[in-house]
Amino acid sequence: DAGVIQSPRHEVTEMGQEVTLRCKPISGHDYLFWYRQTMMRGLELLIYFNNNVPIDDSGMPEDRFSAKMPNASFSTLKIQPSEPRDSAVYFCASSLGTSSLANEKLFFGSGTQLSVL
Amino acid sequence: KQEVTQIPAALSVPEGENLVLNCSFTDSAIYNLQWFRQDPGKGLTSLLLIQSSQREQTSGRLNASLDKSSGRSTLYIAASQPGDSATYLCAVSGVQTGANNLFFGTGTRLTVIP
Numbered sequence: 001d002a003g004v005i006q007s008p009r010h011e012v013t014e015m016g017q018e019v020t021l022r023c024k025p026i027s028g029h030d031y032l033f034w035y036r037q038t039m040m041r042g043l044e045l046l047i048y049f050n051n052n053v054p055i056d057d058s059g060m061p062e063d064r065f066s067a068k069m070p071n072a073s074f075s076t077l078k079i080q081p082s083e084p085r086d087s088a089v090y091f092c093a094s095s096l097g098t099s100s101l102a103n104e105k106l107f108f109g110s111g112t113q114l115s116v117l
Numbered sequence: 118k119q120e121v122t123q124i125p126a127a128l129s130v131p132e133g134e135n136l137v138l139n140c141s142f143t144d145s146a147i148y149n150l151q152w153f154r155q156d157p158g159k160g161l162t163s164l165l166l167i168q169s170s171q172r173e174q175t176s177g178r179l180n181a182s183l184d185k186s187s188g189r190s191t192l193y194i195a196a197s198q199p200g201d202s203a204t205y206l207c208a209v210s211g212v213q214t215g216a217n218n219l220f221f222g223t224g225t226r227l228t229v230i231p
Contacts, residue, residue, distance in 0.1 A: 004160070031217060043206070043221040056218065091160055095217075103168060104216060106151070108160035 004109035006092050012115045018080040021112045023092030024073055030097030033106070034067055034077050037089045049075065050097065082116045089113050119144045119211045123222035130197055131230050138192040138225045140207035145185050148210045152181050152192050155204045155224065164205075165192070197229045 005024040033048040047057040052069045069075040093108045120143045153161040165174045165181040173182040180193040204226045208219040
């Protein structure tokens with residue numbers, strides 16, 4: 001398997017523009033996570049899905065952020081309108097989803113480096 | 118809210134040295150603790166996962182221990198190599214916040230000098 005695939009790798013946009021980040025999880029994984037990494041706050045969970053259904057979006061910072069998972073192999077994270085403080089690395093991760101909650105390894109994509117000017 | 122702390126923030130050692138990275142967490146009611154490695158410009162790679170009922174896990178030159186009651190974990194790297202240079206992060210999933218909500222430390226940036 002190619003692992004978790006994210007696109008684009010880098011995104012530079014101007015304030016006010018819409019930004020869409022994309023993720024393809026590992027085939028067969030039931031859980032998909034979106035994280036944001038900044039120097040100030042480290043890694044933070046934004047939202048996660050189980051079997052394409054959003055389970056916990058309490059980490060989504062504002063209504064400007066939205067995420068969808070239309071099928072098991074694709075998810076998007078959208079920011080509209082974007083602001084300079086949204087600049088960060090956004091990671092997508094997936095996990096298998098076994099019956100044992102204590103044994104879930106997380107597999108990360110390479111991330112999207114977002115710069116909002 | 119669970120808080121995860123990693124000390125030191127950065128560490129530089131000569132090649133061949135054994136080293137220990139530290140992680141502490143405030144809420145001992147956890148499902149598991151994971152150690153990850155992050156290379157510059159890359160995502161995170163899971164190194165070791167210790168379930169709450171376990172004391173340690175080993176993989177090659179890596180050994181991670183867990184003392185849940187004191188809220189501490191260590192990652193031991195034996196015979197360090199330049200290829201071990203990376204940022205190491207620990208993360209815990211808590212009973213209160215759910216198995217799928219990982220709380221990450223800010224990491225220890227390791228440099229192994231040839």
